Amino acid sequence: MTTPGLTEVLLAAIMVVIAIAVARYWRLPVIKDMAFGSVRAFVQLVAVGYAVRFIFDIESPWLIMLALGIMMTVGAHAAAGRVKDIKGSFSICLMSMMIGSLITLATMLVFKIISFDARYIIPLAGMVIGNSMNASALVIDRLASDLRGNRLAIETALALGKSWREASQKFHRDAARTGMVAILNFLKTVGIVALPGAMTGMILAGADPVEAVLLQIIVAYMLLAATTITSVVAVELTIRRFFTRHHQLRIDR
Amino acid sequence: MGATGSILQLCNLTRRVGEGTPARAIVDDVSYSFDSGRLYSIIGPSGAGKSSLLRLLNRLDESTNGYVKFEGSDTREFSPCELRQRVGYLFQTPHLFDRTVRDNIVYAQPDLSESKINRLIQQVQLPSGIVDAPVDNLSVGERQRVALARLLATQPEVALLDEPTAALDPANTEAIERLIGSVVKDCGVTVIIVSHSPQQVVRLGGEAILMVEGKLIEHGDALQLVKNPGTPQGRRYMNGELQ
Ligand SMILES: Nc1ncnc2c1ncn2[C@@H]1O[C@H](COP(=O)(O)OP(=O)(O)O)[C@@H](O)[C@H]1O
Numbered sequence: 036m037t038t039p040g041l042t043e044v045l046l047a048a049i050m051v052v053i054a055i056a057v058a059r060y061w062r063l064p065v066i067k068d069m070a071f072g073s074v075r076a077f078v079q080l081v082a083v084g085y086a087v088r089f090i091f092d093i094e095s096p097w098l099i100m101l102a103l104g105i106m107m108t109v110g111a112h113a114a115a116g117r118v119k120d121i122k123g124s125f126s127i128c129l130m131s132m133m134i135g136s137l138i139t140l141a142t143m144l145v146f147k148i149i150s151f152d153a154r155y156i157i158p159l160a161g162m163v164i165g166n167s168m169n170a171s172a173l174v175i176d177r178l179a180s181d182l183r184g185n186r187l188a189i190e191t192a193l194a195l196g197k198s199w200r201e202a203s204q205k206f207h208r209d210a211a212r213t214g215m216v217a218i219l220n221f222l223k224t225v226g227i228v229a230l231p232g233a234m235t236g237m238i239l240a241g242a243d244p245v246e247a248v249l250l251q252i253i254v255a256y257m258l259l260a261a262t263t264i265t266s267v268v269a270v271e272l273t274i275r276r277f278f279t280r281h282h283q284l285r286i287d288r
Numbered sequence: 289m290g291a292t293g294s295i296l297q298l299c300n301l302t303r304r305v306g307e308g309t310p311a312r313a314i315v316d317d318v319s320y321s322f323d324s325g326r327l328y329s330i331i332g333p334s335g336a337g338k339s340s341l342l343r344l345l346n347r348l349d350e351s352t353n354g355y356v357k358f359e360g361s362d363t364r365e366f367s368p369c370e371l372r373q374r375v376g377y378l379f380q381t382p383h384l385f386d387r388t389v390r391d392n393i394v395y396a397q398p399d400l401s402e403s404k405i406n407r408l409i410q411q412v413q414l415p416s417g418i419v420d421a422p423v424d425n426l427s428v429g430e431r432q433r434v435a436l437a438r439l440l441a442t443q444p445e446v447a448l449l450d451e452p453t454a455a456l457d458p459a460n461t462e463a464i465e466r467l468i469g470s471v472v473k474d475c476g477v478t479v480i481i482v483s484h485s486p487q488q489v490v491r492l493g494g495e496a497i498l499m500v501e502g503k504l505i506e507h508g509d510a511l512q513l514v515k516n517p518g519t520p521q522g523r524r525y526m527n528g529e530l531q
């Protein structure tokens with residue numbers, strides 16, 4: 036295979052046609068989504084490709100920061116959209132994603148595992164932010180539904196003189212773990228069931244498989260740290276929306 | 289047993305909820321004084337705000353207006369956790385944590401000795417062998433007793449009981465009523481119980497308070513209030529016209 040050009044991409048659209056034909060035959064009600072989604076992915080990715088190339092060409096730290104800021108804001112917006120019924124979910128998502136991603140990226144930089152080059156920062160930040168985004172949305176959703184569903188248990192503990200933290204402890208842990216399930220499963224099955232994206236990409240681009248694996252291991256560790264921190268911060272920020280200073284559970288009926 | 293005057297004092301106590309202006313008052317300007325070591329029953333139609341009133345007394349909810357004094361001090365001066373250990377609360381459908389009877393009691397008071405645990409079990413008339421039973425094997429009546437033992441574990445001065453017999457059969461109801469009477473007489477605990485039945489209020493004796501639509505309508509001796517209410521709303525409620 037050569038490095039793909041526009042011709043190859045247009046030829047690859049045959050697969051979209053095949054997929055739509057199959058869906059049509061089976062009358063799956065997704066044909067519009069398939070067509071629209073394929074075009075949309077094309078436009079988005081091409082735009083991102085040029086944007087990233089532009090960032091690489093300029094190689095300005097400010098531009099990298101700006102790109103990170105935009106990625107996080109868009110990510111937080113998408114995550115918050117999945118937990119609409121919680122007040123302030125956007126700021127919870129943004130804060131937890133920022134703390135999780137930035138601590139991870141900063142650690143990588145401090146220990147000189149990566150250098151502050153757009154070529155490293157942008158793709159790694161993309162993966163870290165994407166995973167943090169999922170973690171924060173899952174954590175908030177799980178915690179909120181657990182608190183709403185266990186109102187009596189929580190208020191029973193409060194009524195016995197327990198602090199809000201004690202009264203809801205069990206639910207913090209469950210929620211934080213929910214945010215980490217994806218990465219934990221990933222660590223279990225990586226290399227055996229699926230070949231992860233970063234590694235596959237490097238191999239396709241002609242790198243030595245062992246080098247590709249080393250990079251993948253670094254990425255996996257980064258994602259573990261980022262999702263763990265994001266999950267815990269998301270729990271801490273969400274839980275406070277559900278209690279008052281006076282150890283009262285605040286759930287609107 | 290300290291009949292030492294007022295233990296809980298409610299002053300213009302009000303709680304509003306919801307959107308409107310002014311928002312709906314589910315507890316509406318209630319003033320009353322509960323004396324130490326006595327038994328009080330709160331009755332009224334469903335939705336009158338009885339549970340909402342109880343929840344203000346141990347500060348599970350915040351009042352919008354007015355205040356509650358506990359032993360002479362505004363309840364907001366206590367740490368909520370301390371206040372709730374001294375003003376215990378039993379929910380209408382009690383929740384037991386998913387472990388053994390002992391775990392539930394010890395949860396309320398971690399430094400409880402074995403002999404104190406046994407005394408509590410005895411006090412609520414449970415067989416002593418039950419301490420290590422998982423709570424999901426218990427009957428409704430036994431669960432209610434465990435919840436009561438757990439509440440008494442912190443040695444509260446006041447016990448707020450929200451319809452503690454609503455889910456019980458007549459035999460269990462009668463047993464729990466006697467138990468409540470002895471908690472007042474033998475331990476000097478001030479008990480405030482929400483009841484759905486005027487007959488029960490008569491059986492319990494003590495003072496009775498009638499609430500309708502968030503307001504305290506009248507109060508007085510339990511028998512007197514049920515047999516001979518002094519207000520039109522009181523008469524309508526006792527005649528079963530308000531539900
Ligand atoms: N947090 C709340 N938000 C809105 N309405 C409430 C809230 N708490 C109680 N209510 C309403 O207040 C009224 C009184 O409720 P409650 O105190 O449970 O009555 P009771 O115990 O006398 O049956 C009911 O109409 C109930 O729906």
Ligand SMILES: [Mg+2]
Pocket residue numbers: 338339340380450
């Ligand atoms: Mg009620």
